[in-house]
Amino acid sequence: MATARASQPRTFSDARATYSSSPELAWWVFMRISGFLLVFLTFGHLWANNMAFNAGEIDFAYVAGRLAQPGVKVYDSFLLLFAMLHGVNGLRYSIEDYVQRPGARFWWKAALFTAAAAIFVLGVMALWTFSFDEMGSAVRALNE
Numbered sequence: 001m002a003t004a005r006a007s008q009p010r011t012f013s014d015a016r017a018t019y020s021s022s023p024e025l026a027w028w029v030f031m032r033i034s035g036f037l038l039v040f041l042t043f044g045h046l047w048a049n050n051m052a053f054n055a056g057e058i059d060f061a062y063v064a065g066r067l068a069q070p071g072v073k074v075y076d077s078f079l080l081l082f083a084m085l086h087g088v089n090g091l092r093y094s095i096e097d098y099v100q101r102p103g104a105r106f107w108w109k110a111a112l113f114t115a116a117a118a119i120f121v122l123g124v125m126a127l128w129t130f131s132f133d134e135m136g137s138a139v140r141a142l143n144e
């Protein structure tokens with residue numbers, strides 16, 4: 001249920017005393033672990049696509065070539081999963097902090113979770129089911 005979060009717990013024992021439900025405690029732990037991992041995942045991603053390679057030259061062939069590598073797909077899946085869960089849970093905290101009316105709170109959260117689920121499904125589909133060969137031929141055919 002709604003959690004009033006006027007003062008943020010700083011240590012694990014603070015968090016245990018603050019959160020009455022164990023899912024909320026699990027989210028507290030998850031936010032710290034995923035936040036830490038995202039620093040490395042995001043910098044690795046920026047290194048590959050923005051520093052080791054000139055981002056201005058990114059095109060269809062470059063993305064197709066990267067996503068042909070299983071390691072990049074697995075890496076991106078973790079980046080997508082952690083970035084989505086971390087970001088959405090952060091927004092959920094903000095909704096609980098600022099939206100007091102239960103009806104409004106419900107609809108804000110429903111909109112957030114619906115948008116997040118759609119983005120996540122599209123991201124997973126782009127990584128694992130999208131056929132760059134077929135789409136590449138379709139794009140080339142359009143240009144002919």
Ligand code: HEM
Pocket residue numbers: 042045046048049050055058063066067072076079080083122123124126127
């Ligand atoms: C200058 C900044 C950035 C550039 C140039 C860039 C570029 C790219 C490129 C080329 C891809 C597809 C190929 C690949 O994965 O290597 C990609 C995918 C992705 N990027 Fe970035 N990126 C940037 C910043 C970020 C940031 C800050 C995040 C998250 C915090 C992010 C999250 C992702 C995710 C999750 C995917 C996979 C998308 C999918 O599921 O289809 N990117 N990015």
